[in-house]
Amino acid sequence: MPHLAVSDVRAKYGALEVLKGISFEIQKGEIAALVGPSGSGKSTVLRALMGLTPITGGAVEIAGEAMNYSSAREVRAARDRMAIVFQQYNLFQNMTVMQNLTLAPLKIKKWDKAEVTSEARRLLGLVGLSDKADAYSDQLSGGQQQRVALARALALKPQILLLDEVTSALDPELVNEVLDAIRKLADEGMTMVIVSHEMAFVREVADKVVFMDNGQIIEAGTPAAIFDEPKTDRARDFFSKILRH
Amino acid sequence: MERILEQAPRFFSGPNLQLLLEAAGLTLAMTLVGCMIGFGLAFVLVYLRQTPGLWALPLRWICILYVEVFRRIPFIVVIYLVLFFIQAVTPDASLFTIAVIAICLYAVAYTADIIRGGLESVPKTQVEAAQAMNLSRLQTNLRIVLPQAWPVIIPPAIAFAVSFIKDTALVSQVGVFELTFRGKELNNQGYSGILVFGTIAFCYFLLSFPLSMLGQYLEKRLATPRGERRSRKIRRA
Numbered sequence: 048m049p050h051l052a053v054s055d056v057r058a059k060y061g062a063l064e065v066l067k068g069i070s071f072e073i074q075k076g077e078i079a080a081l082v083g084p085s086g087s088g089k090s091t092v093l094r095a096l097m098g099l100t101p102i103t104g105g106a107v108e109i110a111g112e113a114m115n116y117s118s119a120r121e122v123r124a125a126r127d128r129m130a131i132v133f134q135q136y137n138l139f140q141n142m143t144v145m146q147n148l149t150l151a152p153l154k155i156k157k158w159d160k161a162e163v164t165s166e167a168r169r170l171l172g173l174v175g176l177s178d179k180a181d182a183y184s185d186q187l188s189g190g191q192q193q194r195v196a197l198a199r200a201l202a203l204k205p206q207i208l209l210l211d212e213v214t215s216a217l218d219p220e221l222v223n224e225v226l227d228a229i230r231k232l233a234d235e236g237m238t239m240v241i242v243s244h245e246m247a248f249v250r251e252v253a254d255k256v257v258f259m260d261n262g263q264i265i266e267a268g269t270p271a272a273i274f275d276e277p278k279t280d281r282a283r284d285f286f287s288k289i290l291r292h
Numbered sequence: 293m294e295r296i297l298e299q300a301p302r303f304f305s306g307p308n309l310q311l312l313l314e315a316a317g318l319t320l321a322m323t324l325v326g327c328m329i330g331f332g333l334a335f336v337l338v339y340l341r342q343t344p345g346l347w348a349l350p351l352r353w354i355c356i357l358y359v360e361v362f363r364r365i366p367f368i369v370v371i372y373l374v375l376f377f378i379q380a381v382t383p384d385a386s387l388f389t390i391a392v393i394a395i396c397l398y399a400v401a402y403t404a405d406i407i408r409g410g411l412e413s414v415p416k417t418q419v420e421a422a423q424a425m426n427l428s429r430l431q432t433n434l435r436i437v438l439p440q441a442w443p444v445i446i447p448p449a450i451a452f453a454v455s456f457i458k459d460t461a462l463v464s465q466v467g468v469f470e471l472t473f474r475g476k477e478l479n480n481q482g483y484s485g486i487l488v489f490g491t492i493a494f495c496y497f498l499l500s501f502p503l504s505m506l507g508q509y510l511e512k513r514l515a516t517p518r519g520e521r522r523s524r525k526i527r528r529a
Contacts, residue, residue, distance in 0.1 A: 097424050126426045137421035141439035150435065151425035203425065 048111050050075040050238050051207055056105035058088075058095045065091050067262040068105065073255060075110075076236040080249040080270075083259035084285060089242040090134075092259075093209040096240070097131050098122035109206060130200035134212040136192040138184040144171070144195050145180040148202045156203070163202070170198040174228045190221030194228050201232070208232070210241040246289060250274055258282045296487045303483050303491075315474040316495050322388060322470065323460050326395025327403075327453040333396070334404040338411065339433065341404075355404075362401030368462045370394050375466050391463040391470075399456065403449055410445035411437055443514035450507035454500045461496075471495055 049072035058066040065088050073079045081089040094100040096107065098116055107114040107125070114125040138147050148167040152158045171177050174194035184192050193213055200208055210229065214222045226248050232239065233252045243249050249256060249270060256273040258266045258281075266273055266282045277283045340348075341355035362370070374394040378385045414437045422432040464473035475492040479485050 099420055099424065123426050126424060131424050133417065133421065135417055137417045139418065139421070139436050141436065151427065154431065154435075155426045 049073060049108070050077070050110055051079075051240070052106075052108040053092070053096070054106050054108075056092070056095060056107065057103045058091055058100050059103050060100070065100075065262050066095060069259075069262075069264055070105075071255070071257050071264065071267055073238060073240070075238055077254040078233055078239045078241065078252050079255045079257060080253035081240065081242045081257045081259055082244075082246070082249060082273075083265075086261075087259040088262040089259050090211050091262075093131060093211045093240065093242060096125070096129060096209060098125055128206045129209055130203045130205035130207075131209040131211060132193070132196045132200050132213050134215050136184070136189070136196040136216075138192055138195055138199070140184055143181050143183055144176070144187075147184075147195060148199050152202050167198070167202055170201050171195075173201075173231060174198045175224070188221060189217045190224045193217060193221075193225045197225070197228055197232075201237075206238065208237055208239045210239060210243070212242050212244065214243070214245055244289075246274070246286075258285070260285070296484045299483055299487055303478070303487055308478065311474055311478075312471070312491065312495060315469055315471045316499060318388070318468070319457065319460055319470040319496075320499050322391045322395060322463070322468070323453060323457045326392045326460075327399045327456060329392070330396040330399025331403050331407075331449060334400045334407050337400060337404045338407045339430075341408070342411075342429075344429075359401045359404050362398060363405075367394075367398055367459055368465060370398050371463055371466055387463075387466060387468045390466065391460070391468045394463065395456070395460060399452070402452055406448045406452065407441075407445055410441035413444045414440045443511075446514060447507055447511040450503060450510065454503045454507065457500045457503070458496055 052072045054070045056066055056069045057064065069088070069092055071079060081092060083089055091100055095102050095116075102116045107116075109125070109128050114128075115121040116125060138144075139150070142150065145164075145167060148170065149163050152163040152166075153160060168177065168180070171180055174197055176191060176194055176198070179187060179191065179195070184195070187195065193216075197210075197213070213229070214225050217225065222245070226245065229239075229241075229248075230252060241249070241253070253270050255267060256270050257264055258273055258277070258279075260281055265279050266277060273282065274286060277286055337355050337358065341352050343351055371391070371394045374397065375390050378390050378393065411433070418436055418440065419432055422436045427435065460470060461472035464470055464476065467473065471492050475488050479488045
């Protein structure tokens with residue numbers, strides 16, 4: 048049974064159909080990477096899974112359970128199983144790092160305070176920011192903020208973690224610290240769907256690469272199959288442009 | 293001029309000063325009470341106005357209509373409307389109550405737009421991050437949006453209250469014993485108009501100036517990034 052099964056998912060922005068029937072599956076502990084040109088709908092897939100962009104058709108299953116995005120309650124159920132990290136980190140500016148990590152576990156999940164706090168400290172250690180628990184986001188670098196955002200998402204103990212171009216807003220020298228943190232999660236067996244332009248990183252960690260263009264999946268397969276022997280002209284064209292440097 | 297100098301000692305006598313002090317207190321009280329209640333209600337109005345979904349469409353319209361209508365009515369008309377409406381319902385309502393209600397109704401309409409602007413100044417991505425964690429709309433507003441919107445809301449809200457201290461002079465028209473009313477009274481008693489209204493003008497200045505300063509202080513303080521504000525506090529301690 049796949050851990051995440053997305054079948055024929057569609058989404059619209061107004062009249063514009065931005066997802067024209069997306070289908071892919073991943074097993075527990077696997078990492079799927081969505082790649083493709085800007086505007087191809089990669090980020091929209093993640094937003095649709097989180098109920099941030101309404102789904103207009105198709106089905107989503109998590110661990111065999113059907114997710115139905117038709118009511119606010121159903122959307123909450125889907126959000127309860129996943130967590131997302133955004134390109135721009137989106138840390139809550141009015142809160143410390145610790146408060147960012149513990150807000151939802153305490154107030155929404157209603158977990159035990161002592162456990163939540165110690166878990167938050169463990170996660171800050173994992174992303175190498177144990178000393179920043181009391182800092183506000185305006186005191187942190189972009190890379191630090193993104194690592195906090197990663198820890199914040201993990202604090203929700205998601206069944207699936209969604210990463211939306213998490214290194215795209217970072218200065219080049221800060222990219223690796225974030226990628227290192229994601230590598231650790233991969234080693235821990237976290238199931239992830241990532242949208243990334245870091246092709247070397249995708250090749251290294253992903254079990255499955257999904258190449259998208261214009262709201263559709265053009266090709267999907269192992270990193271080696273997609274990067275080295277793309278079957279379609281569009282994929283070949285795209286990778287020849289970005290893998291050259 | 294001679295008349296003013298001659299009248300001055302008598303004008304600035306105990307009873308007159310007490311009268312003016314009480315009137316100033318009344319002016320300040322009704323402005324602050326009216327604006328604060330109005331400010332609170334404006335939050336409710338804005339929250340209702342932002343209710344999503346088709347079923348809430350009439351609700352949103354009512355909220356928008358309220359703001360648009362009250363912003364286009366002269367304050368003096370609002371006062372008379374409230375006066376006659378309240379007197380029709382409860383004839384023994386005090387004039388002070390009527391003044392506060394009128395100020396309140398007016399303040400809701402004006403501060404609602406200030407508040408809405410403030411809430412909308414917080415990036416939508418903050419709201420999305422909260423939504424993705426299943427925070428409800430109320431939780432998102434109270435815990436995430438509002439704390440970040442204060443720096444944008446507070447300065448114009450205080451500026452509104454300060455300028456409103458002056459505008460409350462209009463309630464003297466319905467006989468509330470506030471500053472301007474007492475001024476007219478003293479003027480009728482034969483005191484020089486220049487002396488009386490010069491003093492009244494000074495009183496209005498004394499009332500609003502400290503509030504303006506408070507507004508400026510808060511504006512500066514709120515403009516400081518959170519991290520710096522906190523570390524400064526630690527340094528001071």
